[in-house]
Amino acid sequence: MRLLHTMLRVNNLDESLKFYCDKLGMKLLRKHEFPGGEFTLAFVGYGAENETTVLELTWNWGTSKYEIGTAYGHIALGVDDIYKTCADLKNKGVNVVREPGPMKHGTTPIAFIEDPNGYRIELIQLK
Structure with a gap:
């Protein structure tokens, strides 16, 4: 599977x-x-x-708004350079809702962006 x-x-x-x-x-x-x-x-x-x-x-078709709900978490994408990626995405008009930096209680840099529907996408610095 x-x-x-x-x-x-x-x-x-x-x-x-x-x-x-x-x-x-x-x-x-x-x-x-x-x-x-x-x-x-x-x-x-x-x-x-x-x-x-x-x-x-x-x-x-015909539906233009959804409630995301409290059960949804996020999608995660691995990136090579989280700081450059966030800067590039901002230049493209992407909403960065959590600036890149170490994860709380950890050391891995993460950031969050939001898609046009309000879904959160976590960006994780790859090793």
Whole structure:
């Protein structure tokens, strides 16, 4: 067994694709519309679905706002240089909600950004 994907419901698919692809550097792997169900699925990631875990963005037509809820935590991405990555993302208009720095009670530098839907994404400095 292996983890295939994580799904997020998004308010605006085009805006979300621009964020994940243009700003975070993921690739749109596949996209399929389901007119009968009035929804679209878009799969994005850093590698092929048969090799890596990807992100499924689900857009339900006619829905423009979701409550994130208190159970959702975050997505985590490993980065080589967290300070440069955050600076580059800020220049692209990404909201950095926790500046890079050591994790509380630890030494690993982390930061948090937010996607257009309000989902938190943790950036973790790779060793």
